[in-house]
Amino acid sequence: MLVSAKEMLDKAKAGHYAVGQFNINNLEWTKAILATAQENNSPVILGVSEGAGKYMGGYDVVVGMVNGLIKDMNITVPVALHLDHGSYDHCFKCLEAGFSSIMFDGSHFAIDENVAKTKELVAAAHAKGCSIEAEVGSIGGEEDGVVGAGECADPNECKAIADLGVDFLAAGIGNIHGKYPDNWQGLSFETLDAVQQLTGELPLVLHGGTGIPADMIKKAISLGVAKINVNTECQLAFAEATRKYIEAGKDLEGKGFDPRKLLAPGTEAIKATVKEKMELFGSINKA
Ligand code: 13P
Numbered sequence: 001m002l003v004s005a006k007e008m009l010d011k012a013k014a015g016h017y018a019v020g021q022f023n024i025n026n027l028e029w030t031k032a033i034l035a036t037a038q039e040n041n042s043p044v045i046l047g048v049s050e051g052a053g054k055y056m057g058g059y060d061v062v063v064g065m066v067n068g069l070i071k072d073m074n075i076t077v078p079v080a081l082h083l084d085h086g087s088y089d090h091c092f093k094c095l096e097a098g099f100s101s102i103m104f105d106g107s108h109f110a111i112d113e114n115v116a117k118t119k120e121l122v123a124a125a126h127a128k129g130c131s132i133e134a135e136v137g138s139i140g141g142e143e144d145g146v147v148g149a150g151e152c153a154d155p156n157e158c159k160a161i162a163d164l165g166v167d168f169l170a171a172g173i174g175n176i177h178g179k180y181p182d183n184w185q186g187l188s189f190e191t192l193d194a195v196q197q198l199t200g201e202l203p204l205v206l207h208g209g210t211g212i213p214a215d216m217i218k219k220a221i222s223l224g225v226a227k228i229n230v231n232t233e234c235q236l237a238f239a240e241a242t243r244k245y246i247e248a249g250k251d252l253e254g255k256g257f258d259p260r261k262l263l264a265p266g267t268e269a270i271k272a273t274v275k276e277k278m279e280l281f282g283s284i285n286k287a
Contacts, residue, residue, distance in 0.1 A: 002067065002100040004131040005080035005227070006167040008043040009203040013226040017282030018217075020209070021045040022274055023084060023231035025052050027065060028263050029238075032270040034069055037077050040275060042283040044077065045101070047084040047229060048094075059097035067098070077287035080131065084229070091121050095128050103133040103170070111136075111157050115164065122165045133227075134161045137172025139207040155194040162199040168227055170205040171195045173220075178232050180211045187216050189223060196224035203227060210236075214280055221282070230277055234270045241269035 005019070012019050024030045024046050037044035046066060053059050066081050082101035083094040091102045104121045106114035118134045125132040137153025153171035162169055173195075174188045187206075196204065203226035206212075210232040212220075217228065245265045251257050278284050 001070065002081050002098070003078045004129060004167070005045050005082060005101045005133075006131040008045075008078050008080065009131075009168050009226045010201075012043075012283070012286070013201065013203040013224065015282075015286065016221060017286060018206075018221050018226050018228045019043050019045055019283050019286075020274065020277050020281050021047040021082060021084070021205075021227055021229040022234060022277075023047040023049060023052065023229070024056075024062075024066075025235075026056060028267045029234070029270060030066060030069055031073070032267045033274055034073055034075050034079065036271045036274040036278070037079065037287075038073070038075050040278055040284045041287045042077060042278045042285070043079075043287050044283075045080045045082050045227065047082050047231065048099075049084045049231075050086065050090050053083075053090075053094075059094055059099070063098040082131075082133070085135075088117050088121070091132075092124065095124055095130060099130065101125075101131040101133070101167075103135065105135045107135040107138040107172070111160065114157075115160055118161055118166065119164045126165070131167040133168045133170055133205055134164070134166040135170040135172075136161050139170065139172055139175055139177060152188045152191040153195060155191070155198050158195045159198040162202050166202075168203040168205050169195075169199060170207055173206075175206060175208040175212070177208045178210065180208075187212070187220060189219060192220060192223045192225070199224075205229065209233070209277070217280055228277070228281055230273075233277075234273050237269035237273040238266035241265040 022033045080101045081099045085105040136158045137151045173191045204224045205227040206225045207229045209228040209230040
């Protein structure tokens, strides 16, 4: 059964570890992440961007697929199905379709509008027992057409959004989606610390989990980060394993052209990446 992400993240914040949000794109991705979570007794959050939702056929397909896999794979660890960087309209669509968690990304609005829309969505999500993440200070880089400049959030604005009753908060601290450029300045722990001082027990979220050095991840967790999002690293692992398989000519041997065989190396690569992240984030055996 899908669960809200609130309880697992409150536990993570109190226990000084983080739960991974791994974004899904298709059946193979979803199976790989769920299997890895179960094998490692870890809670997990499945992230769905609006683009990925559309690609998979729509939010009803996503909810049906994920619920079906949880049942047929006998998944017993806590799993949240979460809209990633949702617009106002799509947050409502996902709540309607049966997601257990949403993120409203109002970071591109002026703070007053972000506050007003977040407030409305907090009420809508909680009425359905779902959790809600909000964002202050845009996350840099580009993800599925959502572009941000990588700013550092204003801690007072974070407090204003936190006070609306959101369950967890993404604050920009110089993090960006995708690969980090060579001249990246690193995470702003000063900003993170200031945000945590003002938001207390609220679990904080670190987007752009791909390519952040392990010591920075650990420090971020020590300063209140309880959810870390990873997408690009799974994509890279999947693409690399598939490329190697094809370059070795294996797709032309025997029944290697069978999609089930063709996608198997990439699926295994995702499992390995997810396990590595769960170890780093400390979520293993925390289900
Ligand atoms: P990466 O693609 O950099 O791993 O970021 C994922 C993310 O933050 C999804 O919201």
